[in-house]
Amino acid sequence: MADKMLVTQALDERDLLVKKIRDKIRKAEFVDTVKPNEEKVAESRVTREEFARSVESAYQQIRDLIDRFQKIDAAIVASNAQTKITTSYGEFTVAGAISLRSRLRGGGAYGGDADFEAMLCKKMENALQAKIMLAESKNKQLQTTAENMRLSILGKDSKVKDEKPLEVVEAYVRENTTEIVDPLDLQKKINQLLEKRETLLSELDTQIKVANATTFIEIG
Numbered sequence: 004m005a006d007k008m009l010v011t012q013a014l015d016e017r018d019l020l021v022k023k024i025r026d027k028i029r030k031a032e033f034v035d036t037v038k039p040n041e042e043k044v045a046e047s048r049v050t051r052e053e054f055a056r057s058v059e060s061a062y063q064q065i066r067d068l069i070d071r072f073q074k075i076d077a078a079i080v081a082s083n084a085q086t087k088i089t090t091s092y093g094e095f096t097v098a099g100a101i102s103l104r105s106r107l108r109g110g111g112a113y114g115g116d117a118d119f120e121a122m123l124c125k126k127m128e129n130a131l132q133a134k135i136m137l138a139e140s141k142n143k144q145l146q147t148t149a150e151n152m153r154l155s156i157l158g159k160d161s162k163v164k165d166e167k168p169l170e171v172v173e174a175y176v177r178e179n180t181t182e183i184v185d186p187l188d189l190q191k192k193i194n195q196l197l198e199k200r201e202t203l204l205s206e207l208d209t210q211i212k213v214a215n216a217t218t219f220i221e222i223g
Contacts, residue, residue, distance in 0.1 A: 006222040010082055010215040013075050013222070020072040024065060031061045071222075078220040086218050088210035092203050097214050104207045107200060120200055124193050131189045141181040149176045 008016075035044035035054055044054045083098035095103065102111065109115040149172050156168045 007219055008222065010079060010218045010220055013079050013220055014215065017072060017075045017079065020068055020075070024068045024072065027061065027065050027068065031058075031065065033058050033062070074222050078222050082218055082220045086214050088207075088214050090203060090206040090210060092199065092206075095207075097211060100207050100211055104204060104211070107204055120196055124196050127187075127189045127193055131183075131185070131193075134183055138181040138183055145176060145179055145181075 032047060035046050037044045037051065042050055044051060047054050047057070049057065080098070083101065084096055086097045087094055088097060088100055090100075105111040106113075106117045107120065109118045109121075111117060115121075152172045152175065153169065156172065
C-alpha cells in the first residue's frame with residue numbers, strides 16, 4: 004500500500020535515509036575468513052551459517068533502504084515538476100524555482116558561472132566606476148591646463164579688466180571636459196537588478212517552503 008505524506012516529510016525522510024544507508028554500508032561485513040579446523044569465522048566469531056544469514060540480511064536491508072530512497076526521491080521530483088508557485092516575477096514549477104534559486108546562489112552544475120545577474124551587475128559596476136575615475140582624472144588634468152592658460156594670459160600678479168581672453172579658456176574647458184556617456188543609467192539598472200534578485204530569492208524560499216508544507220505525495 005502506498006504511503007501518503009507531505010513533501011516536507013518526504014524531504015526529511017530522504018535526508019535520514021542518506022545517513023542510514025551510508026552508515027549501514029560503512030558498518031556492513033560481507034566477507035570473513037575461516038580455517039578448516041574452526042567452526043566460527045575469524046572476525047565475527049559466528050558459524051558460517053550464521054554469518055551467511057547476517058550478510059544476506061545486511062545486504063537486503065541496504066537494498067530495501069536504497070529502494071525506499073529511490074521511490075521517495077522520484078515522488079519528490081514528480082511533485083516538484085507539477086506543483087506551481089507564484090512570485091511577483093511570474094509563475095514557476097517548484098522544480099523550476101529550485102533550479103532558479105540554485106543558479107542565483109551560484110549552485111548547480113555550473114556553479115557561479117551561471118549566476119548571470121551577478122556577473123552582469125559586476126561588469127556594469129566595474130565599467131561605470133572605471134569611466135568615472137577616467138573622467139575625473141582627465142578633468143583634473145584639464146583644470147590644471149586651464150589654470151596654466153589663465154596664468155599665461157593674465158600673469159600671476161596682473162589684473163586685466165578685459166575678460167575676453169579668459170572666455171577662450173572657459174570655452175576650452177567646456178569643449179574638452181570629459182563626460183560620462185551612460186545610456187542605460189547603469190547605477191539605476193544595477194540597483195534594480197539587485198533588488199529584483201533579493202526579492203525573487205526571498206519569494207522563492209517562502210513559496211517553496213509553503214508548497215512543500217502543503218503538497219501531499221504518494222510513495223509506492
